[in-house]
Amino acid sequence: MIHLYDSLEGEVRELALRDEGRVAIYLCGPTVYDLPHLGHGRHALVWDVLRRWLTFEGLEVNFVSNVTDIDDKIIARAALEETSEEAVAASNEDEWWRAMEALGVAPPTHTPHATAFVAEMIALINELLALDVAYQLDDGVYFDVSRVGDYGRLSGQSLESLRAGARVEANEAKRSPLDFTLWKNAKPGEPTWEAPFGAGRPGWHTECVVMSLALLGEGFDLHCGGLDLKFPHHENERAQASALSRAFATHWAHHGWVMVGEEKMSKSLGNFTSLTDLLASTDPRAYRLLVLRSHYRSPIEVTPETIADAERSLERIDAFARRFSLAPLAGERMERASDHDFSGPAAMLHTRIQSALEDDLDTPQAIAKIFDAISQTNVAADRGDVRGAAQMARAVAALLGALGLRLHASLDEVDETSADLATKRDGARAAGDFAEADRLREELSQRGWVIEDGPHGSTLRRT
RNA sequence: GGCGGCGUGGCCGAGUGGUUAGGCAGGGGCCUGCAAAGCCCCGUACUCCGGUUCGAAUCCGGACGCCGCCUCCA
Structure with a gap:
């Protein structure tokens, strides 16, 4: 308990x-x-x-x-x-x-x-x-x-x-x-x-x-x-x-x-940023991550810098979610451990998160353990342990869901022109025309896309 | 005046009497046509002064700095 x-x-x-x-x-x-x-x-x-x-x-x-x-x-x-x-x-x-x-x-x-x-x-x-x-x-x-x-x-x-x-x-x-x-x-x-x-x-x-x-x-x-x-x-x-x-x-x-700086944010001091303003300009998950990575009883500093830091941190999680095609859990629905598989290598992860959170809701510790698990899972996958990696990845997704942190694994919807450019680039690469391939990558970048080459072809994602 | 909290590496931010926090950023390398993602390696740390201890950033005392509550406030 x-x-x-x-x-x-x-x-x-x-x-x-x-x-x-x-x-x-x-x-x-x-x-x-x-x-x-x-x-x-x-x-x-x-x-x-x-x-x-x-x-x-x-x-x-x-x-x-x-x-x-x-x-x-x-x-x-x-x-x-x-x-x-x-x-x-x-x-x-x-x-x-x-x-x-x-x-x-x-x-x-x-x-x-x-x-x-x-x-x-x-x-x-x-x-x-x-x-x-x-x-x-x-x-x-x-x-x-x-x-x-x-x-x-x-x-x-x-x-x-x-x-x-x-x-x-x-x-x-x-x-x-x-x-x-x-x-x-x-x-x-x-x-x-x-x-x-x-x-x-x-x-x-x-x-x-x-x-x-x-x-x-x-x-x-x-x-x-x-x-x-x-x-x-x-x-x-x-x-x-x-x-x-x-x-x-x-x-x-x-x-x-x-x-805010050295002062408490409060309405009476007038030094507040409305949630509406924050959410209009940033990924809401970044704020959740920012909150999670410090202890609930400590003060937190919310600045454009700390938000940007959290957003980049989130990017590591999302890259992980893409790599293992993880489903975005969390949201209105609440996850339950009993609906997930925490057997094998995932058991220890679950236990670690559990002991962190049961100790006065130590979310920074829990987040650190999750990042550790992400690294371990990537290593396992690089090593060729597909099964073990997939099992760990699902456990990570479940635990992030338990913290209400939604993954962003699904690929962004690609418009026809961009998809076309990506296909052309794949062709240019296959033909060895790297100058053309790089030109097309630049064009995609202008359109707000990052292209990643994988073993099964290239994928696009939003910058 | 009363009560409480904080001071950690380039930044954010945990934790602990001796053994890696974690993220971001930076440097080097692997992979890649080049990238991206991923992996490996690396650096700089615990405000100051005393004390306890074999050993303290971690415990005790003091100093300095900062913040909060005592009024509406998440």
Whole structure:
């Protein structure tokens, strides 16, 4: 079973499952007020890889990731664009799923929307009020953090030190500056729901507690998200569940940032590249490879250089896929180890990848092992071990599929003129007219093709 | 102020108390009509200063530099 760093315990430990053979994961999804950026891309890719791997290993993964479709920023954006909150949320959510599809991120098992769970959130806030863990002020309902014994545990900080670092609050009436909003009272023109404690809308921290418990049940296995959600968002989710004596996530995992230069990429800093822009200009698989080859908890640098590096690296994989005519696995469908043959020389490869990934999702190690296997397979084939090489190659394809990295083995569709030029060149070579052959190769190159001569004739591929 | 992280070869980026990370780029060679792909070989490394140790880039202490969270944020 996989071992993951648990942010709550501060150590790598086995992911203990509530139900044998089944994993229940909750991932905090996007607030759809703007285009997704590179950071969201990493977020989606990291947890997609985890999910695919667990599935590959035969577990039934219930992967829930929400969409926050009501929030201050959506309201602000709607006002700015003179449109409705629904329209802002819908268009950005569409953009999100388009980007996810391009990245090869499989859709979650469930995608709850905050606005569909308002009744449940109201019920939860009511319970908290009844327990006097929540209190009402002029502008809404607040959660009293002092009522939770271990508040701050996830952040690794005491209540006192958190309080010391807290900035000056707008609402001085709060019992503690750390108290957070459960419900915001209605303001004119804003989306509003009726509630016993006043018309208004939910605060951000309640939706994830409600939806995770509703869809995954108490004591679900893993709650994950970006490091920036650890505090206050995840701390606050935990606090609410704890106040209600409901068993919450048993394991917490957080991934690191995408960096721009020496700074975190974030919307508030404005230093972000949208996923849409990236995907328009590069092979989406390059970004997945870039993410895979560094550890999920480390920061990654995404620059034109690192992307180009990953693209060239991908080229080695694709050349391998062409050589062995490998099928492009991965995509919406999730691979399972049981559907593949890991006998013979492939068994050790599978084991190596397994131990790498089970050790806190060590994808860089796994990728290195895959590149090792690619070299070994090429050597075997050069040596004439066709059978062994083919077996290894299929195992490599299956494991890349398990990581969601799609191969590009199929040859590009060749237009008639180019195909014609290639045929002419083959003829010129056969006739020993190498000057003409080189001229035709140059012409093909101008048209964007690389020609490779093999034992069974030449093939064309896109540059 | 509190808490946490990082500093590796031309670049990216892992890992480990002594034995090859991996990729990209570069040099040499094999193969090829020449290429491409593939294969073989090669170089430069662990911020600095102390300490522990037979041995540290890896453990401990200190210094310097950098980053993040403590406010919305993947």
